Amino acid sequence: MTTPTRRSTAADVAAAAGVSRSTVSFVLNATPGQTISDAVRQRVRAEAARLGYRPHAHARALVSGASRTVLVPLPEWPVEYVLRQILDEAEATLDDAGYTLVTSGRHHSGNARPLWETLQPDIVLPIERLAAEEAAAIRELGIRVVEFDSDETEYVESVDAQVAHLVDRGHRVLAYASTTVPGMGRMSDARIARARRACADAGVRLQDAVVEESTARFVVREWRRAGVTGVASFNDDTAALILGAAIREGLRVPSELAVIGHDDSPIARLLVPSLSSIRFDTTGLGRHLAALALAAAAGGPPPTAQRPPTHARVVHREST
Amino acid sequence: MTTPTRRSTAADVAAAAGVSRSTVSFVLNATPGQTISDAVRQRVRAEAARLGYRPHAHARALVSGASRTVLVPLPEWPVEYVLRQILDEAEATLDDAGYTLVTSGRHHSGNARPLWETLQPDIVLPIERLAAEEAAAIRELGIRVVEFDSDETEYVESVDAQVAHLVDRGHRVLAYASTTVPGMGRMSDARIARARRACADAGVRLQDAVVEESTARFVVREWRRAGVTGVASFNDDTAALILGAAIREGLRVPSELAVIGHDDSPIARLLVPSLSSIRFDTTGLGRHLAALALAAAAGGPPPTAQRPPTHARVVHREST
DNA sequence: CTGAAAGCGCTTACAG
DNA sequence: CTGAAAGCGCTTACAG
Numbered sequence: 001m002t003t004p005t006r007r008s009t010a011a012d013v014a015a016a017a018g019v020s021r022s023t024v025s026f027v028l029n030a031t032p033g034q035t036i037s038d039a040v041r042q043r044v045r046a047e048a049a050r051l052g053y054r055p056h057a058h059a060r061a062l063v064s065g066a067s068r069t070v071l072v073p074l075p076e077w078p079v080e081y082v083l084r085q086i087l088d089e090a091e092a093t094l095d096d097a098g099y100t101l102v103t104s105g106r107h108h109s110g111n112a113r114p115l116w117e118t119l120q121p122d123i124v125l126p127i128e129r130l131a132a133e134e135a136a137a138i139r140e141l142g143i144r145v146v147e148f149d150s151d152e153t154e155y156v157e158s159v160d161a162q163v164a165h166l167v168d169r170g171h172r173v174l175a176y177a178s179t180t181v182p183g184m185g186r187m188s189d190a191r192i193a194r195a196r197r198a199c200a201d202a203g204v205r206l207q208d209a210v211v212e213e214s215t216a217r218f219v220v221r222e223w224r225r226a227g228v229t230g231v232a233s234f235n236d237d238t239a240a241l242i243l244g245a246a247i248r249e250g251l252r253v254p255s256e257l258a259v260i261g262h263d264d265s266p267i268a269r270l271l272v273p274s275l276s277s278i279r280f281d282t283t284g285l286g287r288h289l290a291a292l293a294l295a296a297a298a299g300g301p302p303p304t305a306q307r308p309p310t311h312a313r314v315v316h317r318e319s320t
Numbered sequence: 321m322t323t324p325t326r327r328s329t330a331a332d333v334a335a336a337a338g339v340s341r342s343t344v345s346f347v348l349n350a351t352p353g354q355t356i357s358d359a360v361r362q363r364v365r366a367e368a369a370r371l372g373y374r375p376h377a378h379a380r381a382l383v384s385g386a387s388r389t390v391l392v393p394l395p396e397w398p399v400e401y402v403l404r405q406i407l408d409e410a411e412a413t414l415d416d417a418g419y420t421l422v423t424s425g426r427h428h429s430g431n432a433r434p435l436w437e438t439l440q441p442d443i444v445l446p447i448e449r450l451a452a453e454e455a456a457a458i459r460e461l462g463i464r465v466v467e468f469d470s471d472e473t474e475y476v477e478s479v480d481a482q483v484a485h486l487v488d489r490g491h492r493v494l495a496y497a498s499t500t501v502p503g504m505g506r507m508s509d510a511r512i513a514r515a516r517r518a519c520a521d522a523g524v525r526l527q528d529a530v531v532e533e534s535t536a537r538f539v540v541r542e543w544r545r546a547g548v549t550g551v552a553s554f555n556d557d558t559a560a561l562i563l564g565a566a567i568r569e570g571l572r573v574p575s576e577l578a579v580i581g582h583d584d585s586p587i588a589r590l591l592v593p594s595l596s597s598i599r600f601d602t603t604g605l606g607r608h609l610a611a612l613a614l615a616a617a618a619g620g621p622p623p624t625a626q627r628p629p630t631h632a633r634v635v636h637r638e639s640t
Numbered sequence: 641c642t643g644a645a646a647g648c649g650c651t652t653a654c655a656g
Numbered sequence: 657c658t659g660a661a662a663g664c665g666c667t668t669a670c671a672g
Contacts, residue, residue, distance in 0.1 A: 379649035
């Protein structure tokens with residue numbers, strides 16, 4: 001760790017090039033409508049390069065009123081594979097448009113100010129809907145908040161795909177395995193509700209249970225007793241728990257118990273038997289997020305009220 | 321998405337409270353050495369609250385020269401479980417000290433400026449050592465760069481623990497399973513080298529191979545032929561690949577082939593048989609990172625040149 | 641064709 | 657006890 005050197009400013013460049021600070025700004029920002037000789041432009045650029053000049057972001061943001069930054073507050077629950085993939089794609093797309101995506105962690109113990117105050121992003125795009133007061137507080141900072149038009153209940157079509165897959169493969173008594181990760185309760189409830197409806201529509205029965213490591217074998221035994229032959233899971237980790245319990249119970253998978261996960265995370269391919277799962281169009285979703293942010297940054301309304309393209313589809317492997 | 325309202329400034333608060341802007345600043349920042357009547361203080365605070373005044377971060381950073389922000393550029397390779405845990409802890413610790421930790425993604429396609437320019441953090445703390453020119457460029461921005469005193473070769477004692485565990489359990493021909501994730505090559509090489517040394521010291525033989533999904537069974541067959549009975553893996557995903565291949569080959573684990581992973585990621589408990597692995601003191605490492613950043617922010621040298629407490633230790637499960 | 645000046649929102653010596 | 661003023665580093669009308 002060495003001591004930082006004093007950074008060079010536009011004034012330094014101006015002095016070195018023998019021009020005014022405005023000229024430096026005009027040249028370096030290629031401001032249109034200015035008539036500056038090529039010789040001067042060359043000189044300014046050369047001096048800027050020589051001095052390693054980089055405009056000070058805070059000063060620029062202060063005067064321009066925009067930081068070209070998008071803040072994504074992460075949800076309370078641990079961020080899973082799918083969301084990471086989506087955010088990676090959103091980040092790349094925003095980068096192409098000259099915007100930087102920053103995610104904020106789930107700690108806000110309170111000593112540091114909230115990241116939107118520290119960062120002063122142009123846009124805040126929360127994954128989970130913010131509390132109304134919180135959103136209002138952010139807006140009072142002059143920041144635009146992008147709220148999704150849809151709540152969790154619209155993102156559960158993947159459950160239909162799980163149920164349809166199991167029904168197609170001849171299962172008539174199903175179970176839904178949900179999880180207890182704190183903060184995911186609402187999402188879990190929405191998915192169970194959707195599973196119930198899908199099963200009712202298909203005329204099959206549905207059990208459900210919260211599955212944890214310590215109870216997985218017990219749950220599996222109960223389900224077997226109730227005639228369950230196919231299980232849809234909240235995510236791949238929960239499915240792995242079911243799969244493990246089934247194996248330890250000496251059940252054959254999928255002939256005695258079929259299991260389908262959700263998210264198609266890396267673990268799905270690593271399990272034996274490999275896990276059928278639900279894959280999302282994370283690229284499409286990521287670009288959709290980026291488009292929402294960019295539209296908000298441009299000051300307009302969201303691009304389309306259309307639902308993003310989830311394209312949830314079954315990846316069929318050995319477990320079903 | 322609603323249009324943002326104009327945010328209120330210190331000038332608004334001053335006008336509303338009938339005082340000067342300096343007084344507002346003194347009151348709100350509790351600047352010591354000022355003698356301001358309680359009545360005035362009350363009034364300023366009340367108006368600030370009523371107007372929802374929040375100091376503009378960029379203006380404040382511009383004048384104070386500090387943003388109370390720590391930037392952690394993430395490595396090129398996909399961030400695994402252990403690093404996330406470490407960063408979560410570092411984030412919480414920094415938050416307690418009033419600093420915000422921001423991580424920068426691995427995209428820098430180049431249209432957006434590097435995050436350190438956009439963010440102007442006080443400290444940059446890269447996980448992987450930065451290229452010298454890059455570090456120099458950051459320092460020219462007046463930002464302190466914290467370089468670890470140690471390179472990867474010092475973080476491989478966990479390999480000793482893997483080898484010792486297998487040797488303790490009676491294995492005399494070992495194998496090291498490495499991975500091909502781009503960017504992790506150096507780390508992988510360092511660990512294999514360490515495994516070789518540990519095996520030489522223990523007087524046991526060592527094979528090694530890069531393991532991928534498509535080649536895992538082949539590799540396992542080869543190893544069996546060479547008499548290998550214990551495998552140490554670069555990470556838990558690679559171990560899962562070996563485990564899966566062993567099961568598909570009809571081998572009994574651990575009696576015919578023992579496997580130990582690395583990182584103790586969630587998958588280790590989900591596999592059947594459950595995977596022995598190496599757990600780190602992520603809490604200690606996270607706090608160590610935070611301490612390094614804080615020491616740098618305070619302007620001093622790093623707190624201690626001591627190595628961080630990795631405390632790598634074996635978590636013994638069914639696979640060994 | 642180029643520079644002096646104002647101003648973004650704040651903090652902090654310095655006068656009263 | 658409190659306010660006027662300078663200045664952080666930039667951008668951008670506005671004069672020459």
